[in-house]
Amino acid sequence: MAAALAARAAGVEDVLLLERDQHLGGILNQCIHPGFGLHHFKAELTGPEYADRFVRLVKEDRGIEVSLRSFAVRLTKDKELSYLRPGALEEVKARSVILATGCRERTREMIQVPGSRPAGIYPAGLAQKMVNIEGWIPGREAVIIGSGDIGLIMARRMALEGVAVKAVIEIQKTSRGLVRNVVQCLEDFGIPLYFQHRVSMIRGRDRVEKVDVVKVDDGLKDIPGSGFGITCDTVLVSVGLIPENELLEMAGAEIDRRTNTPVAPGVNLTSIPGVFACGNACKVYDLVDWVTRDSELAGKMAAKYLGKQ
């Protein structure tokens, strides 16, 4: 939305905004905690409030056509785009494309936690959607793997909802999340955070029953005799994000295999002129305010590419 509005402000007449969900706002809609907008709006907002401010501006702008429940399935280097919307497969040819496709979560499989495959193991962001959007509580006793911001935020969210959050297990020496989240999400609720520990096994037949935890040394090797178990019925995995750039790849742009980000000389750029990637699709941000700042830049860059300004 920030890119669309900035492109319009820079003189682009005709913008089509495609959104997969039935509402605008993306991941902000499930991030119901406060902490957004301190820089951009000089106010502490929740995710839905932050999104709402943009939704209002987008809806007012007659030059932005919004297509909801629209899923882009194909992009070519000539900027031909196909998308599915209820009842139709649409084809459009754009002169410039901005991809604001965000990230996917890394999963248990990607960090190779051994054990059985019972119910009750969720990526933290999925659990967030379950609790905040769908109104389901994923379990009663939870252990969280990884101390990224989403894991920390979910520890607090679940604790507030009456779930016993028994531990956050972090293999590194420090949290990858913001310090304020460690304080207000864990310390406020007395949730223990184990640094330099890893979950060595998930146990349970149909449902998670227990996890085994072991301390690791500086080389991430298990320290013999340091293991202990934690009974729980739920495991949340918060071990990072991967930029979602499948469309860009389909269009033939160069992708860095290690980070799954576009190979380009600068922010928002891709190896295809006129195709831009902004927000978490470009790189993983920790603050939405910076996503907005850089996405506005992406809108201006697209306008410039189209000969505006």
Added chain:
Amino acid sequence: MKRVMTCIECPKGCRLEVEADGSRLISVSGETCERGPAYARQEIEAPMRTLTTSVLTRGLELKMLPVRSSKPIPKGKLFAAMDAVKLITVAAPVSAGTVVVPDFLGLGVDLVACRGLGKP
């Protein structure tokens, strides 16, 4: 007594060195803006937190409506507030900022909607 606390006012998370006598603040250092000492004083005297959660809806386009307390509430009241939130059902369309419950639990804050929700 001296202690170290992390300011949670913004994502910078400054390390504050705080000297306090029970719930009386004596000195603060380590802040990088004026919000640091104010946070430390509040945290020592009576810790406050903004409550954000979601409430059940009926007949609206999403099952849950995200809500927040209009201002921070005492940290010790968070769970009582969560119990009260579970009894609320919102059935009328709202926009962001609509007051869902005025003077929530008599705490002098309102429970407000964080987004708009209409009929499906």
